Amino acid sequence: MKSNLDHPQVKFGKTGVLIINLGTPDSTSWFDIRKYLKEFLSDKRVIEVNPIIWQIILNVIILNLRPSKTAKAYKEIWMKEENISPLLYYTKRQAQILSGQISEKNLIIDYAMRYGNPSIKSKVKILHDAGCENLVILPLYPQYAAATTATVCDEVYRTLMKMRWQPSLKIIPHYESDPLYIDALVKSINKKIMEINWKPDLILASYHGIPQKYFDKGDPYHCYCHKTTRLISEKFDSIEIKTTFQSRFGPQKWLQPYTDKTLESLPAEGKKNVLAICPGFSSDCVETLEEILIQGKESFLGSGGENFDMVPCLNDSDDHITLLKSLIQKSI
Secondary structure (H helix, E strand, O other): OOOHHHOOOOOOOEEEEEEEEEEEOOOOOHHHHHHHHHHHHOOOOOOOOOHHHHHHHHHHHHHHHHHHHHHHHHHHHOEOOOOEOHHHHHHHHHHHHHHHHOOOOOEEEEEEEEEEOOEHHHHHHHHHHOOEEEEEEEEOOOOOOHHHHHHHHHHHHHHHHOOOOOOEEEEOOOOOOOHHHHHHHHHHHHHHHHHOOOOOOEEEEEEEOOEHHHHHOOOOHHHHHHHHHHHHHHHOOOOOEEEEEEOOOOOOOEOOOEHHHHHHHOHHHOOOEEEEEOOOOOOOOHHHHHHHHHHHHHHHHHOOOOEEEEOOOOOOOHHHHHHHHHHHHOOO
16 A cells, blocks of 8 residues: 555645637748648537538648638738737737736636647646646637637537546636626727727627528527627717628628628718727737728728728727636636
């Protein structure tokens, strides 16, 4: 029989908080982009197509053609001095600031990416090895969708299934109507309007889209997006706010109205001064900076628009940190 001296050292008594965002390639190289897209587009919650057929399409066609286009988009927004994507930069900053502001004893706050690095699996292991017997997961998606929040949960569960000593687990749910979140968005709109020298005819609230069939199957995401816009409008009613959906992929029907088509049609409707906001993104990323602020602006102005700008995501702002801090403190 072994003595106590032979027992392996085990750390214990801590709580780990893991804030998790979508993910990012390691660099703008073709190979890193391809690796990232392969992981992302292989997720069965993201692409609900017959997996055998989809893997043929993905590996034969998409992963040979799309990386070049995606790499170009990332190069437009890559933070060259830090050599990091904005999404990874701000998610890391959020974790660092929260660690400094929440002074709970035996609490460790870290960050991970659902796709790419640092992975959920690697960070859960680090927290477990540090003695975290309790694990709190905060998916950085205000509006729940199966293709975002649920797939974060899937990966956390898969990781825990392979652990001999599992921590207790708490998943922080969607927060699309949290008063602190709505207030932060309204303040960000007011701040941006004070910075520009023109008055918007319309504020376009653009959310990431999902295929229409996901909604038809019962995904509540569409409703949560409209709820967020409604709550913003109740506190900011001086300018009309319109909900649209961006980033559609493939030939199937997605949630409408489409952001890109709306931007093309607005000037003809007399809306020539437009301010965009992307409430569904917790940090600026390729979808907000390249798709909206670059491509969207170019399309709008090319269709006869006169002024276009975008409200930055909440990123590492004080209001956003206050929100995330509140969500975490309710769960620890």
